[in-house]
Amino acid sequence: MHIAVAVMVGLAGAACVLLTLVSAVKTVVVPRAAPVLITRWVFAGVRAFFTVALWRRRDYLSRDRVMALYAPFGLLALPVVWLALVTIGFMAIYWSLGAHPLWEAFLESGSSLLTLGFRTPTDTVGAILTFSEAILGLGLLALVVSYLPSTYSSFSRRELMVTSLDTQAGSPPSAVELLERLARIDGIGELDAFWQEWGRWFADIAETHTSTPTLVFFRSPQPERSWVIAAGTVLDAAALVSSTLDVPKQPSAALCIRSGYLALQNIGDFFAMPYDPDPAPDGAISVTRAEYDAACRRLSDAGATLKPDRDRAWRDFVGWRVNYDALLLRFASLCMAPPAPWSSDRALPFQRLPIARRRSRPRI
Incomplete structure (x- = not known):
């Protein structure tokens, strides 16, 4: 009976080590969205802690200061959890091989993982396990060290475009303000490079995020x-140009919208966000007709030429916005985005689908 228990404990420890290694590889090495339970649990636990810290904070600035630490703390908590699980796993293996009491197994595992060397293996099996654990511990730390620079490189690249939008669309940015400024300098017809640049930005975040x-x-x-507000601003501006402004057709604006909502869908799939991959062109959106008409009046006052059929323009705007409306609002909620028109000011509660669903091919 004692042998059977030892074997089961040893196998459980080996499984713990293996699952931890797989989690680390999927999180850091695999270049695609690979859902990992350990990673999810770590970030969910850190998020719960930060939710408690936000309990009495009502104004946005104080909440933002707290949430600015969430992602870095979650990222740094991952290697700690990985190392702790490897320690526990090898501790179970050492215990199953006769390292009693449990404290002795813990010291054996900790000494090997951290390469402290105050415990010397006395047999071949112990030596193999010690070297294996030491290599695994150093490998996990090396993965994290290489992971951080690439993460901050992608972050810096993303934020460069987000910052550039300040000078064009205000702070916080607004699609209407962006088009107002362009209308005053006769720049609405010269937006091809702008749409192409943001189309590449959407493709970049679709890959990195x-x-x-x-x-x-x-x-x-x-x-x-x-980044959520910036995405919404650019998408709404492209939707207004494509549907409402009386300017020569800009195919790059339509492609920018497609690049944007596909990026949001790809990232949303990782978080199991609910959305309709093939929405009806006349589906419901969060922007009201009154808000749309107010935006049209602002654009007209700024000198922009609008299409004469306002009802048709509204229907066209709805047909574009419906592709990204729900996802944009859910990301605004998930990320606690700053107050901004047509996005975080009406953010939807974050929801996760209970099961994965198959996606059909989206359309323009």
Whole structure:
């Protein structure tokens, strides 16, 4: 009976080590969105702690200061949890091989993992386990060391575009303000390069924010900025140009919208966000007709030429916005984005699908 228990404990310890290694590899090495339970649990636990810290904070600036630490703390908690699980796993293995009491197994495992060397193996099996644990511990630390620079490189690249939007669309940015400024300088017809640049930005975040999902929670250096708000501003501006402004057709604006909502869908899939991959063009959106008409009046006052059929323009705007409306609002809630028109000012509660669903091919 004692032998059977020892074997079961040893196998459980080996399974713990193996699952931890797989978690680390999927999180750091695999270049795609790979859901990992350990990683999810760590970030969920850290998020719960920060939710408690936000309990009495009502104004946005104080909440932003707290949440700015969430992603870095979650990222740094991962290697701690990995090392702790490896220690526990090898502790179970050492105990099953005769390292009694449990404290002795813990000292054996800790000495090997941290390469302290105050415990010397007395047999071949013990030596193999000691070397294996030491290599695994150093490997996990090396993975984290290499992971951080790539994460902050992607963050810096993302924020460069978010910051540039301040000079064009205000702070916090607004699609209407962006187009107002362009209308005053006769720049609305010269937006091809702008749409192409932001289309590449959407493609970049689609890749980086799925292969490194922690980037979703990294907040901008300035509290009034957010990658979510920037995405919504550009998408709404492209939707207004494509539907409402009486300008020559800009195919690059339509492609920018497609690049944007596909990026949000790809990132949303990792977080199991609910959305309709093929929405009806006349589906419901969060922007009201009154808000749309108010935006049209502002654009007209700024000198922009609007299409004469306002009802048709509204229907076209709805047809564009419906592709990204729900996802944009849920990301605004998930990331606690700063107050901004047509996005975080009406954020939807974050929801996760209970099961994965198959996606159909989206359309423009």
